[in-house]
Amino acid sequence: MEYENSKRARRIAPKNKYLISSYLCQVFDTMRDGLYITDSNGDTITVNEMYENLTGLKAEDIVGKNVKELVESGVFDLALNSKVVATKKSATAVQMTNKGRKVVLMAHPIFDYDEDVEMVVTFVRDIALISQLKEQVVAQKQLINKYKHEIQQNNESLYRSTSPVMVELYSQIERVAKTDATVLLLGETGVGKDVLAREVHEKSDRKGHPLFKVDCTSIPENLIESELFGYAPGAFSGADSCGKPGMFEMADKGTLFLDEIGELPLSMQSKLLRVLQNSEIQRVGATKARKIDVRIIAATNRDLEEEVRQGTFRSDLFYRLHVAVINIPPLRERGEDVHAMLHFFRQQFNTKYKRNLKLSAKVEEAMLNYRWDGNIREMENFMHSLAVTSHDDRVELRHLPMRMLDSSDMQCEPGQIGLDFDDVEGKDLKTIMAEVEAKYLLHAIERYGSTTKAAEKLNVNRTTIFRKLKKAGISSEDMDK
Structure with missing residues (x-):
């Protein structure tokens, strides 16, 4: 203990020790908690300004007085000094002052070189403020849960639809999620495989446990083994002396999502096969394997059967993955x-x-x-x-x-102009044709983005378009809209 105290004393530069002791009370007054310091006998040494504010008690009424005396006279209903001195351990209690203030006390022992309690330092906090903070925490949790629910609903809104294809797909996800089978998501880039992997996890019995995603294309080949399986202490140069768990260990009891599994090197495919077969992993540099309980969801945009034929993907791993296969259709x-x-x-x-x-x-x-x-x-x-x-x-x-x-089927065809018989009733053919021509020209301007481009596409002069539209009563401002 003497060593510890001397060690702490060295935190203050010698020339500044007098400076700190001279201004110690002012230092106490900067604290946001109330502070009440007594000696081992229970005599009050000092309190700070925040203590006065929280309790309604004044320093001149309590400094120098024994806490037992203050309790007996009704200044406050309890003190923790004697308990802390007797047990040499910190203690907590709720105190009521004669000003009607209720506060929380957190008392801590300060030891001398013989490991006896020299002083008791008590931090004092407003119980109403603590209750308010608890309410804020509860409110924040509710808000987070609300956002999580909204995010989940938003994700589902992308997939839950009335189209027969997606109704069947989501029904398949519901069925598969309730099992613990390995899931293989197949589909083109951008179809939302990661969103559906999250859906499988959230609808499974593992939803209260972690879901980790590993992008097999983003981890260098020389690091992917240690990232997935972790490494033992001193496994290689620069390794953490305590070792490091891999993604499989961190996902224990939960789900590991292996995205773009078709990119996994052959050497790693055999190690992954061992995980699927034996539910165990071995850290790099370790001599013993350890059991894990992880559900695997894999995804790829590749044709794994073709990869197997070409020898770039292990057939035994392919069959292990090919249990609950979900094909996600392109948009x-x-x-x-x-x-x-x-x-x-x-x-x-x-x-x-x-x-x-x-x-x-x-x-x-x-x-x-x-x-x-x-x-x-x-x-x-x-x-x-x-x-x-x-x-x-x-x-x-x-x-x-x-x-x-x-690439669209939209063309500037007269049938898309939108002219019906009610528009032409009572008009002569010349007027009707001028209106049709004007609507067609406006459609072309919107279709190609400008009058100049429309003129090029229609092989007419730009001024011809302006003249015809002006004749139909359409100003140049209308053309720009």
């Missing part, structure tokens, strides 16, 4: 879902960036006809881009990239 095969997803992402980014972005009917038509080769990820990123780069609140065809327009 282009889920036409009924595209419209709902467009509006989901539009609302999401409108909320995030305080926008009021809307899609014109022609833009929606172009997007519905687009292939979305990047699937949900491409759509999400594209809608994000519109939300942060578009100056207008209404998205028109001119805002879309050419790949989206060129």
